[in-house]
Amino acid sequence: MMRSTLIALGMTLLARMLYDPMITNDVSEEYDFIVVGGGASGAVVARELSDKTGMTVLLLEAGDSDWGNPLVPSPTMFDMLQESPANWNYDIAKQKYSLLEMGKNAKYPGGKILGGSTSINAMNYLRGSRHDYDSWEDHGAKGWSWKDVEPIFKKNENAVDENISEKAGRGGLLNISISYQHPFSVKLKTAAKEIGVEEVDYFDEIEGISPLVCTKHKGIRQSSSDAFLRTGYKEREEYLHIVTNALVSKVHFVTGAKTKQKATGVSYIKDGKINTVEARREIILSAGTIRTPQLLMLSGIGPKNHLEEMKIEVVEDLPGVGANLQDRLEILVFHAIDDHQYATQSTMESIMEYIINGTGYNSAVRGSGVVLHHKTKYFGTNVSLSTKKRPFPSIQEIFTPKDAPLPFKTRENYRFNTALLLGVQHPKSKGEIRLKSKNPFDQPIIDPNYLSEEDDIKMYIEGFRKLEEFEMSQTMNEIGFRLITPEICNGSLYTKPPRPDEFYRCYEKSYGVGYHACCTAKIGKENDEMAVVDERLRVRYVESLRVADASVMPHETSSNTQAPCYMIGRKASEMIKQDWNI
Ligand SMILES: Cc1cc2nc3c(=O)[nH]c(=O)nc-3n(C[C@H](O)[C@H](O)[C@H](O)COP(=O)(O)OP(=O)(O)OC[C@H]3O[C@@H](n4cnc5c(N)ncnc54)[C@H](O)[C@@H]3O)c2cc1C
Structure with a gap:
């Protein structure tokens, strides 16, 4: 029985790898809309513009189809996915203040596959704080306050667990469910209570500890491709053409009716051939924080000096393109645990539970189940x-709770370790994206400039101090939860909390990873010369070109970025439909 099920599964995967019925190579000369990039925002835009509108839409995606990729559906495959061709796996420019001990391991991930980063991410679905969006409006994003965007989040969401807040949406296309609650997560919630951290309904108030809600259903990943492209795709087949392995290399312009430049079409490279396709109405760039500014610059929109240096003809001098890069550096912090049940790893039993019921340890990325948000005395000042x-x-x-290889040497003796990600959500440090060359296949230069601002360093130290409170709690003490101190920072001198600021400064500068870059084509007011798009996401001073992805955020949100990107895609499609009376 078991054998025949596995054979059937294998055959299905093989068939899917060979043929994805949703993908076409039959491209028309012209479409109403062209969407570049099928990630969190792009998939939503493409679906909404082609769904019962009578409009034709072409979605061009640089990566391969997600259909049949055996690593995508299961949360346990997260680490293997990062090593696969579905990850752009960018280099990060050498950092002056951070990642000092990472060497060649300092890479920047991004989904190069249909579904974009939602096909390879950790699936945590977190909208952020209502204050983030009110602050976006303070930054010139008129119409993006919490009261404006909350209903849009809800339209996308389908909370499949009864236990998810009533404030979450039900009836949308994106299935979300509560992550598996490992005994370690349960313990953390008890410890949180002991140190005065409240358990909160994340959809209402994010400050506190809450169970993670993830983009998965019955233990299977829900990417933007699953939710927005595949659901009912047959009904839109005539209107929505999706082409994969198609790298868009340039947007074309002619002189516009109002003397502006007007975007008319794009070039894309597929199977080594350059193709051109025209848009009757608009082109929407949803290639993400790193590739959208690259594509704008390759097309002549960006900082004049840089374009001239690259010998690219300037279509519009927009100094904000590629600037304002923000990303929370996530510091990998390791704790030891003595008690086996709180550090349970994947076992034959948990694998079987996952295969049969879609539940248990293997239904969560690295078994993660809870998230903690807290303020620091610097809150608000960093934006x-x-x-x-x-x-x-x-x-x-x-x-x-997953035991992971340490990136450093330690003198600590421990039986199991648990890793956690500590991130400052609204970093003051800002970096940039710049072209390395005119070749669209060359990745751009990514310089997040992490920890270049002293306030960020101080905020991380406050994050470590909160972790010390957990470490010193009786609840966590009982299971032997204690920081594993890296030798590089004189760790053996500081095995017990409280540790000096200098130790934490050394720790945060040594190791980390980034996952949530944003803001490189930000929304802003007309008098903000660094704004790239207006509040309706139209690229300034040109016609028929919009951006809809993480790059338009004025600043980072208090949580991870996929939920806001889904919202941005939905709001973009609503604005485009209004503007064209569709
Ligand atoms: C490893 C990893 C883990 C993460 N974990 C989480 C998490 O748990 N929770 C969370 O909220 N967020 C997470 N994120 C971040 C989140 O997934 C992204 O912020 C979000 O998906 C960004 O959406 P986007 O639409 O801007 O871009 P993407 O989703 O990245 O989509 C961009 C798409 O454009 C395509 N593209 C790029 N250039 C071109 C071109 N020239 N031509 C054609 N196509 C192009 C890309 O291949 C990609 O498919 C994670 C990200 C990564 C990489």
Whole structure:
């Protein structure tokens, strides 16, 4: 029985690898809309514009189809996915203040596959704080306040667990469910209570500890491709053409009716051939924080000096393109655990539970189940343009019980370790994306400039101090939960909390990873010369070109970025439909 089920599964995967019925190579010369990039935002835009509108839409995706990729559906495959061709696996420019001990391991991930980063991410679905969006409006994103965007989040969501907040959406296309609650997560919630951290309904108030809600259903990943492209795709087949392995290399312009430049079409490279396709109405760039500014610059829109240096003809001098890069550096913090049941790893039993019921340890990325958000005394000050100091939390900690290889040497003796990600949500440090060359296949230069601002360093130290509170709690003490101290930072001198600031400074500068880059084509007011798009996501001073992806955020949100990107895609499609009276 078991054998025949496995054979059937294998055959299905093989068939899917060979043929994806949703993908076409039959491309028309012209479409109403062209969407570049099928990630969190792009898939939503493409679906919404082609769904019962009578409009034709072409979606061009640089990566392969997700259909039949055996690593995509199961959360346990997260680490293997990162090593696969579905990850752009960018280099990060050498950092002056951070990642100092990472060497060649300092890479920047991004989904190169239909579904974009939602096909390879950790699936945590977190909208952020209501204050984030009110602050976006402070930054010139008129119409993006919490009251405006909350209904849009809800339209996308389908909370499949009864236990998910009533404030979450039900009836949307994106299935979300509560992550598996490992005994370690349960213990953390008890410890949180002991140290005065409240358990909160994340959809209402994010400051506190809450179970993680993830983009998965019955233990299977829900990517933007699953939710927005595959659901009912037959009904839209005539209107929505999806082409994969198609790298868009340039947007074309002619002189526009109002003397502006007007975008008319794109070139894309597929199977080594350059193809051109025209858009009757608009082109929407949803290639993500790193590739959208690259594509704008390759097309002549960006900082004049840089374009001239690259010998690219300037279509529009927009200094904000590629600037304002923000990303929370996620510090990998390791704790030891003595008690086996709180560090349970994947076992034959848990694998069987996952295969049969879609539940248990293997239904969660690295077994992670809870998230903690808290403020620091620096809150509000880090979003430097904020006119009002919005009280969003600045620190996020996501705990995972998975034993992972340490990136450093330690003298600590321990039986099991647990890794957690400690991130400052609204970093003051800003970096940039610049072209390395005119070749669209060359990745751009990515310089997040992490920890270049002293306030960020101080905020991370406050994050470590919160972790010390957990470490010192009786609840966590009982299971032998204690920081594993890296030798590089004189760790053996500081095995017990409280540790000096200098130790934590050394730790945060040594190791980390980034996953949530944003803001490189930000929305802003007309008088903000660094704004790239207006509040309706139209690229400034040109016609028929919009951006809809993580790059338009004025600043990072208090949580991870996929939920806001789904929202951005939905809001973009609503605005486009309004503007064209569709
Ligand atoms: C490993 C990893 C883990 C993460 N974990 C989480 C998490 O748990 N929770 C969370 O909220 N967020 C997470 N994120 C971040 C989140 O997934 C992204 O912020 C979000 O998907 C960004 O959406 P987007 O639409 O801007 O871009 P993407 O989803 O990245 O989509 C961009 C798409 O454009 C395509 N593209 C790029 N250039 C071109 C071109 N020239 N021509 C054609 N196509 C192109 C890309 O291949 C890609 O498919 C994670 C990200 C990564 C990489």
